[in-house]
Amino acid sequence: MGNEEIYRSLRASAGAIESELIALRRKLHSYPELSFEEERTSDAVAEWLSGLGLDVMRRGVGGHGIVAELAGSRPGPRIALRADMDALPIQEESGLPYASQVPGVMHACGHDAHTAMLCGAARLLAERRERLSGSIRLLFQSAEEINAGAKAMIGQGALEGVDEIYGLHNLPTLPAGQAGTRFGALMGSVDQFEVTVTGRGGHGALPEQCVDPVVAASAIVMALQTAISRELSPFSPAVVTVGSVHGGAAYNVIPERVELAGTVRTFSPDVQEKMPDRLLRLINRTAEAYRCEAELRYIRHVPVLVNRDDCVRHAEAAIDAVLGRENRIEAPPVLAGEDFSVYLQRVPGCFIWLGSGPENGAEQAYGLHHPRYMLNEDCLADGAALLAAIAMSRLDDEVPGKGIE
Structure with a gap:
């Protein structure tokens, strides 16, 4: 045959x-x-x-x-x-x-x-x-x-x-x-990240007495986009997506903390390897600018x-x-x-x-x-x-x- x-x-x-x-x-x-x-x-x-x-x-x-x-x-x-x-x-x-x-x-x-x-x-x-x-x-x-x-x-x-x-x-x-x-x-590769942004909660009418983690978390979401747009070559495809934001339970209360979660995808093993440090720098310095503290948990999934x-x-x-x-x-x-x-x-x-x-x-x-x-x-x-x-x-x-x- x-x-x-x-x-x-x-x-x-x-x-x-x-x-x-x-x-x-x-x-x-x-x-x-x-x-x-x-x-x-x-x-x-x-x-x-x-x-x-x-x-x-x-x-x-x-x-x-x-x-x-x-x-x-x-x-x-x-x-x-x-x-x-x-x-x-x-x-x-x-x-x-x-x-x-x-x-x-x-x-x-x-x-x-x-x-x-x-x-x-x-x-x-x-x-x-x-x-x-x-x-x-x-x-x-x-x-x-x-x-x-x-x-x-x-x-x-x-x-x-x-x-x-x-x-x-x-x-x-x-x-x-x-x-x-x-x-x-x-x-692409698949990684997961989780971020806790901690401030000081209080009444929404008295922001001067608080340290607002919602504003800090919002700035972090925007800052993370620069990890791709300003720090990688346009010829190195990658994406950072924040898919989950949780914080607060009432419209007039500034919460104590906000939780973010997202994913990082790349086509380059070298880019994948360096992303945790890049994200950590952006997250920590942005949180500091808003008087908050941040903790990053980075989970590697697949190459x-x-x-x-x-x-x-x-x-x-x-x-x-x-x-x-x-x-x-x-x-x-x-x-x-x-x-x-x-x-x-x-x-x-x-x-x-x-x-x-x-x-x-x-x-x-x-x-x-x-x-x-x-x-x-x-x-x-x-x-x-x-x-x-x-x-x-x-x-x-x-x-x-x-x-x-």
Whole structure:
């Protein structure tokens, strides 16, 4: 069987199980689970993988994470494929017949679809294991939404012996049937900061007797914007966003303190490294100017997601064969984060976008994390075939370019 036939057979086989993938995805969508609570989802994945004859490692692998190994017929490298499983604390408003049955919890980012895709890829690969020189490690990860699952999986050995890793994320603003790749940095780093501004409270009619932390906090919010606009090159993309401001409980009372919280995103490891000191200086000196005190708590979450060039080329070859070259775009960089970046710090790999929006592009597509987000389920077979094709391109002796550099 030649190279083209291999990929055609994968896409045809994915189409043959599309109804099963849709049923699995809808089952997961109806009963979403928050980060590190994915027990029911994990049970469904384990049942699917066990039905393929795979040994499944779970319970204690990154929370409710699952690791399964699919060995080929001959020795060779180990390729990891990863899907995330957790949902978000969002009340679903899609109106779908299989909408979330759990109040306040929704698969608004499509992790249910990612899980179904990797289950589908596992079946496609299990049916072709005699062609593989090496093995495939299937990683079903908890807690991507809180940037904790990848670290937990790695801490418990999920990457040991892995040569390369690949993953994808659906994108509702890209039509189903298309995919996007990018060399280098694809997604931003994610850090979190919290600031307490303390003054001296009192009556709103007597500000001279008080030290007003509201005014100081307002000045800090504005000063933080200069960390980007006045201290970084315009060619070093970064953003500082204050997303939460809490202080006071009455209209005529100056409070004792104000709490701020926000996020820092960058495309540069060097910029990310220096941001805590930059923010600390701006916060402290601004607070001092208003006679207040400030405390900064800076929490590092995940690094910049950087794809390796040769792994991008392998992913692109699989996309071109499965979906067609005309359906592959160059993905623009985004400052949203993904903890897949933590895997890429340790082993080479590639992360891609998979279209999950209306195919004609004319309909309004609600974005990720929106309560009316909906996924075009035509992407499920595409994702399963693509993940399987990427793995086979690295492990099948008859596929040109096979082998780990």
